[in-house]
Amino acid sequence: MAAAGAVLVATLELLESQIRPGVSTAELDAKGHVKNRSGSWLAGRDGAQPGIFMFASPKPGRSTRQEYYKGQAEDHFQVLRLNASVTVPYGSTTHAVLTKEWTPLEPGVIDHKYYERGIGTVLEQTFKGPVERNELVSFKRGS
Numbered sequence: 001m002a003a004a005g006a007v008l009v010a011t012l013e014l015l016e017s018q019i020r021p022g023v024s025t026a027e028l029d030a031k032g033h034v035k036n037r038s039g040s041w042l043a044g045r046d047g048a049q050p051g052i053f054m055f056a057s058p059k060p061g062r063s064t065r066q067e068y069y070k071g072q073a074e075d076h077f078q079v080l081r082l083n084a085s086v087t088v089p090y091g092s093t094t095h096a097v098l099t100k101e102w103t104p105l106e107p108g109v110i111d112h113k114y115y116e117r118g119i120g121t122v123l124e125q126t127f128k129g130p131v132e133r134n135e136l137v138s139f140k141r142g143s
Contacts, residue, residue, distance in 0.1 A: 021050045041069035077101045086114040099112040
């Protein structure tokens with residue numbers, strides 16, 4: 001969580017295919033200076049282990065760990081539905097993968113995320129717990 005007055009800028013997820021070997025985070029102050037990098041980790045260091053960001057062939061009911069760094073990153077997910085409908089400022093689709101995501105580090109909190117093939121996360125919203133919503137506003141395909 002960002003401290004009062006701070007701005008949490010972004011989390012850069014270092015992905016190779018569907019494997020998540022680490023996460024690099026930076027919390028910035030109001031002037032854009034890095035305050036801390038807590039939550040960052042790299043598989044193979046200090047007991048951190050890679051996880052699966054998304055199955056290549058998702059099927060409802062399948063679940064796994066997305067990342068593991070004891071006490072810092074312990075996210076899990078389960079595929080709930082294929083061909084889910086979702087509308088965000090970027091656009092609409094009826095072919096999203098809907099997942100349920102949770103971590104033992106935040107007991108009682110469950111997020112639902114919608115993924116679109118070739119794009120990634122288009123919507124993340126709280127299903128249970130403190131209300132949060134992140135939606136895709138724009139997307140530009142690389143060359």
